[in-house]
Amino acid sequence: MRILIAEDDPAIAAAISDALRRGGHAVDHVASGAQADAALSDGAHDLLVLDLGLPALDGSEVLQRLRQRGSGLPVLVITAREDLHERVRVLDLGADDYLVKPFALAEFEARLRALQRRATGKGTSEVCIGRLRLDLPGRRAWIGGEPLELTAREFGVIEALASRPDRITHRDQLVEALCGWDQELTYNGLDIAIHRLRRKLQGSGANVRTVRGLGYLLEESAGG
Numbered sequence: 471m472r473i474l475i476a477e478d479d480p481a482i483a484a485a486i487s488d489a490l491r492r493g494g495h496a497v498d499h500v501a502s503g504a505q506a507d508a509a510l511s512d513g514a515h516d517l518l519v520l521d522l523g524l525p526a527l528d529g530s531e532v533l534q535r536l537r538q539r540g541s542g543l544p545v546l547v548i549t550a551r552e553d554l555h556e557r558v559r560v561l562d563l564g565a566d567d568y569l570v571k572p573f574a575l576a577e578f579e580a581r582l583r584a585l586q587r588r589a590t591g592k593g594t595s596e597v598c599i600g601r602l603r604l605d606l607p608g609r610r611a612w613i614g615g616e617p618l619e620l621t622a623r624e625f626g627v628i629e630a631l632a633s634r635p636d637r638i639t640h641r642d643q644l645v646e647a648l649c650g651w652d653q654e655l656t657y658n659g660l661d662i663a664i665h666r667l668r669r670k671l672q673g674s675g676a677n678v679r680t681v682r683g684l685g686y687l688l689e690e691s692a693g694g
């Protein structure tokens with residue numbers, strides 16, 4: 471997933487960014503509400519982690535504007551404001567969940583996984599194609615019950631494709647899903663990841679098909 475973190479406390483931002491990157495996610499960070507509002511307008515992110523007490527524009531205002539634009543982006547609010555009234559207001563504005571600071575990283579990560587599962591509209595975020603089984607929030611994969619070792623980038627590719635079943639994903643969309651602003655992925659790097667992924671998927675009944683001039687499709691392969 472590509473995740474936007476809007477948090478003006480550098481220590482908290484660094485801790486959660488590191489945890490998410492270790493989990494194989496692409497992470498972008500902004501430290502003001504105005505920057506968050508601008509970053510969200512291009513729709514490139516899959517999830518928002520939003521601090522309420524932000525300079526330039528309050529977090530609740532960022533959330534309100536996002537929902538007014540009709541976006542259903544999953545939002546996890548992190549807040550130092552403990553009062554019940556504020557938490558109720560934030561949920562009513564359209565936050566999907568909230569955590570009160572200080573929180574344990576393990577709980578933060580568990581809440582994100584739960585959000586991701588809910589965002590797919592199912593109780594679990596398991597995707598099965600042929601004998602390939604993917605646990606998207608847990609970032610694990612199996613072929614016929616055998617664990618499949620994938621690098622963070624390979625998992626990112628398959629996650630981006632599996633999140634758009636039966637739809638073609640353009641190369642630019644893949645690069646966008648895999649990279650934060652401060653990271654680079656060339657088309658060549660993407661091609662290498664897809665090449666390796668295809669080799670690992672051999673015999674799984676799932677395949678990454680190239681649709682010439684358009685992009686890629688994760689689909690069940692006829693040959694098994």
Ligand code: CA
Nearest residue numbers: 478521523524
């Ligand atoms: Ca703050």
